[in-house]
Amino acid sequence: MSPKRERIDPMGTKRKGILFVISAPSGAGKTTLIGRVVRVLQGLSLSVSCTTRRPRPGEVHGKDYFFISMEEFQDMADKKMLLEWAMVHGMLYGTPASNLKVLDEGDDLVLDIDTQGATLIKRQIPDGVFIYIMPPSLKTLEDRLRARGGDSEEAVAIRLRNAEKELDHAGWYDYIIINKDIDEASKALQSIIIAERSRAHRVLAS
Amino acid sequence: MSPKRERIDPMGTKRKGILFVISAPSGAGKTTLIGRVVRVLQGLSLSVSCTTRRPRPGEVHGKDYFFISMEEFQDMADKKMLLEWAMVHGMLYGTPASNLKVLDEGDDLVLDIDTQGATLIKRQIPDGVFIYIMPPSLKTLEDRLRARGGDSEEAVAIRLRNAEKELDHAGWYDYIIINKDIDEASKALQSIIIAERSRAHRVLAS
Numbered sequence: 360m361s362p363k364r365e366r367i368d369p370m371g372t373k374r375k376g377i378l379f380v381i382s383a384p385s386g387a388g389k390t391t392l393i394g395r396v397v398r399v400l401q402g403l404s405l406s407v408s409c410t411t412r413r414p415r416p417g418e419v420h421g422k423d424y425f426f427i428s429m430e431e432f433q434d435m436a437d438k439k440m441l442l443e444w445a446m447v448h449g450m451l452y453g454t455p456a457s458n459l460k461v462l463d464e465g466d467d468l469v470l471d472i473d474t475q476g477a478t479l480i481k482r483q484i485p486d487g488v489f490i491y492i493m494p495p496s497l498k499t500l501e502d503r504l505r506a507r508g509g510d511s512e513e514a515v516a517i518r519l520r521n522a523e524k525e526l527d528h529a530g531w532y533d534y535i536i537i538n539k540d541i542d543e544a545s546k547a548l549q550s551i552i553i554a555e556r557s558r559a560h561r562v563l564a565s
Numbered sequence: 566m567s568p569k570r571e572r573i574d575p576m577g578t579k580r581k582g583i584l585f586v587i588s589a590p591s592g593a594g595k596t597t598l599i600g601r602v603v604r605v606l607q608g609l610s611l612s613v614s615c616t617t618r619r620p621r622p623g624e625v626h627g628k629d630y631f632f633i634s635m636e637e638f639q640d641m642a643d644k645k646m647l648l649e650w651a652m653v654h655g656m657l658y659g660t661p662a663s664n665l666k667v668l669d670e671g672d673d674l675v676l677d678i679d680t681q682g683a684t685l686i687k688r689q690i691p692d693g694v695f696i697y698i699m700p701p702s703l704k705t706l707e708d709r710l711r712a713r714g715g716d717s718e719e720a721v722a723i724r725l726r727n728a729e730k731e732l733d734h735a736g737w738y739d740y741i742i743i744n745k746d747i748d749e750a751s752k753a754l755q756s757i758i759i760a761e762r763s764r765a766h767r768v769l770a771s
Contacts, residue, residue, distance in 0.1 A: 491765070529765065529769070530765055530766075530769050531765075532765050533764070533765060534760065534763045534764060534765055534768075535763060535764075535765045535768040535769065536763050537768065546759065547759060547760070547762075547763050549756070550755070550756035550757075550758075550759035550760045550763075551756075551759075551760040551763060552756075553752065553753060553756035553757075553760075554740065554753070554756045554757040554759075554760035554761070555760070556753075557740045557741060557742050557753050557756075557757060558739070558740060558741075559697070559735065559736055559737075559738050559739060559740055559741045560736075562740075562741040562743065563735070563736050563741065
């Protein structure tokens with residue numbers, strides 16, 4: 360998480376942060392890539408989602424997700440405190456609307472979200488930048504899912520079927536990163552974020 | 566200049582090179598930035614233009630420009646061997662159409678060209694990526710032009726007036742890099758090139 364600060368754009372007006380929405384089938388290496396880029400780049404933080412699924416080993420509440428109960432989730436949805444929410448693999452995931460506040464402070468934000476959620480975000484924030492991370496092949500994806508552990512054979516099979524469906528959505532995104540090599544994919548993701556900060560309409564916006 | 570090679574894209578089809586068109590008022594640091602990025606990045610070469618202007622100290626024929634006579638220039642124009650040409654500061658500059666061949670070989674190409682030429686290229690190659698480099702201010706530009714030397718007071722005045730006019734075109738470009746710091750501007754330019762290689766329509770193109 361980068362330190363908060365006032366940021367002035369080159370035209371002398373206050374900069375509006377950019378929303379980067381990143382999707383991938385599970386096992387494509389998305390979490391590792393996002394972790395790296397948020398550590399390396401200044402002025403970029405990660406939106407922490409709420410979920411009703413249970414933490415995997417090593418996951419930390421408030422850092423990886425806000426792990427909340429079905430009742431708490433329902434309550435947030437009722438109070439319109441979620442920008443979007445969706446059911447994935449039978450569990451609920453949602454984005455707290457308050458996470459977007461950093462954009463007004465001039466910081467960029469990364470949303471790690473499935474394709475279904477991404478389309479909902481796109482409707483609300485069309486100026487967002489949509490990035491899709493792909494495994495080099497479904498075979499590689501399967502190997503990675505097994506290596507990660509924590510999923511049953513049945514869960515792996517469900518994830519693979521969903522991954523196949525997700526791949527159809529890739530063309531809808533602004534960018535596609537094929538994660539063959541983690542260093543190269545990481546460089547591509549960083550480059551996209553730095554490049555988008557130089558987009559003419561953003562540099563000239565006042 | 567990077568070594569020629571077959572390049573296969575991640576979808577298994579042959580990659581088509583990307584054309585990067587870069588403009589700037591003289592003195593914005595464009596030549597230095599382009600020199601760096603072409604040295605650092607693989608699969609990227611620089612299009613060498615023809616000009617009727619005389620070489621500045623240190624400029625090399627065939628590397629910086631093809632320095633040719635008015636008659637030779639006229640002959641190339643007549644034979645449709647120039648993709649575009651234009652008069653800038655009273656001298657002729659043109660892009661040999663044959664320079665684009667590297668794109669078919671899967672390599673990316675940088676065109677260093679004024680805004681007038683860039684609009685002509687845009688009409689012919691709409692999929693090109695258009696980048697504008699700006700000096701942080703006209704004052705800085707003036708200082709740089711004088712520090713570079715080789716221009717008379719009158720020439721500096723003409724370049725400054727042209728620069729002011731050129732700045733109006735900046736919004737038409739895809740990206741704007743404000744060259745306040747050469748390292749940061751260099752990183753932005755590299756990032757744009759790497760990011761554009763991950764554009765969804767390019768990754769999915771077959």
